[in-house]
Amino acid sequence: MNDFMNFVILGLTRGSMYALIALGYTLVYGVLQLINFAHSEVFMSGAFGSYLVIQSVVTDGSSPPWFAVVGIIVLGLGSGAITGAAVAWSLERVAYRPLRRRGAPKLAFLISAIGASFFLSQLAGKLFNRLNNNSFPTYFNLNKHVIDIGGVTVSLVQLIIIVSALLMMLFLDLLVSKTKLGRSIRGVAEDAPTAALMGIDIDKTISRTFVIGGALGGAAGFLFGTAFFFSNTMGFIPSVKAFAAAVLGGIGNIRGAMLGGLLLGMIEAIVPTFPWYKPGFIGTAWTDVVAFVVLVLVLIVRPSGILGERLGRAA
């Protein structure tokens, strides 16, 4: 049981990051009914952007007092979010808006997004490096056990990731359900032409939706980089998973993306605890197989995802 709980916590950590990225997909899908395939690079840029800030304020191996650590983490989340938001905003301007103005078919958006994705990934490779395991400076003991109940342990970095992701999701939920901006996002998602007649500036709303999704993705980039590593190609795999998580929860549905992300992360992490688990037979190498089998099964029963496609129409 303890073993199982340890895997669940690993899954929650991974899932929180999936959820943050998945929100970017689902928000854009909500307003545009399009999958923003360049979102993986928004996530990646967040890691690089926050790295530049973090490494300029703290040296590797130093051990600042706890309040400074909290400050640095907030700074990292903030700078990651700002970078992500800036990249997402430019992406909308360059890869989406011109096509939207000209009424291009949906496929054209996909292609321009994939193009932008390659461009951004290679640009980061060119500007920084192409190593596949850059890491952030170490300024606190990531593995310190902050919670230890009978062998079930939560390390500091896991706690930071889970708590900050939950706070951001809560903030987004309030933003969308309570504010004027949230209302206009929901309006555009439900029926864009009518929303326009009601005086909502569609361009501005779409742009802001990209910015919000980008900020969450960028912050996830910082968390991912802190926990694991970062590189110019880091975005692809987590983003494919996050996209799957968004579909699992119901694409276009904000709470669905959160749920889908957490769920997918957990399913992946608990593969080694299955009763039929035999190392060498269904080992950890089968993680993706199990995760995607679950995805397919859920979609067979509920084609629109667990919570349904609340915000959008079918693509």
Add this chain to the structure above:
Amino acid sequence: MRTRPLAKVAVLGVVGALALAGCGNSDTKDTGGGLKSGSGGNSSSQTYTIGFEGPLSGDNAQLGINEVNGVQLAIDQANKAGDLGFTLKLLKSDDVGDPSKAPAAEALIAQDASVMGVVGPSFSGATEAVGQKYGAAGISMVNPSASNGTIQTLGFPTWHRIFPNDYAEGPAAADWLAKKAKKVIVVSDLSAYGDGVAKAVIAELKKDKIPVISQGADATNTKDYGPIAQTVTQSGADALFYAGYDAQGAQFAKALVASGFKGLRMSGNGVKSSVFTDGAKAAGEGWYFSCGCQDATVAPSATQFTADYTAEFNTPPSTYSPEAFDATNILINAIKAAKAAGSVTRATVNDQVNKTDFQGITAHITFGADGDIPPGSGTVNLFQDKNGKIVSLGDITKQN
């Protein structure tokens, strides 16, 4: 949705690559045909060239630079000695370590008729891509670093390798582990290299009657090593062997520390690099590595080499520099022997390389019929990460 267009692009790419490879093959045959006139022109001139193919730019450039410096040093020393009766030149060809760029790098070397042999390619993938072409051009290959255990079976006519391959290294590592551990978990990154090493290690451990657990953690899509590390910790194994490369090894090392694994941690030559020590930092402390290579900074037979290398390049020799130095000297000796026997052509040089019986700084080197050193010869050394530096502990079979 995304996979579909991507898959199509990938299929197109593969088809294109195959078509290109096909063209490349026929080109090389042409060069092979034109070889005779080329080598005829050579024998009158007294300059022979030794080619080097390896990564001189890109991610893995450091490895290529380590090697090409070793080649340069051997050539400079031979020229300086003044008893050659001919002049040696170095031709560097950059393949970025990438199999798809290797054919162009090979062509650059093969079209120079004064090239009598090549050191390289540095990487196994690149070697597999061009081994047949070097063979068709008649250029003797003496390889200092491509460790894949199946290259010698591919029938490359001019293949030689001066160090034990992965299938020799894996069992040596396993035998050492068997002395240390009661239960071993082997994690493979499922790459061509990692899979080969993992299989060799597992087979030998079973022979040694040590219980083995085998696990896979795909290097291309595992980004979070938490669950696999947790699995290792809870498996009850008191030793881990990771069969994979350095960058992922570093991430795995960090995750193992996070999950509290206390057992022995070991890996092969793929992880033994500064990419691992820099990436894992404190988490890499104590990792062991097996490698069919020498630590030039400590090996007694290499002290002169280390001093000369440091004097010429202002940096101490690193991974595979001594091997490249030996490989070059084997080629130089073969050219000398061919000259003494009457004619220096690519074919006579290759014949002389086949007959090599050479005491180098890394080992005493002879070649078997398949171009590898005979089974059982060659030394696999044990290394350890101590305070972020990789330290040689010496011959693995002599360690307890």
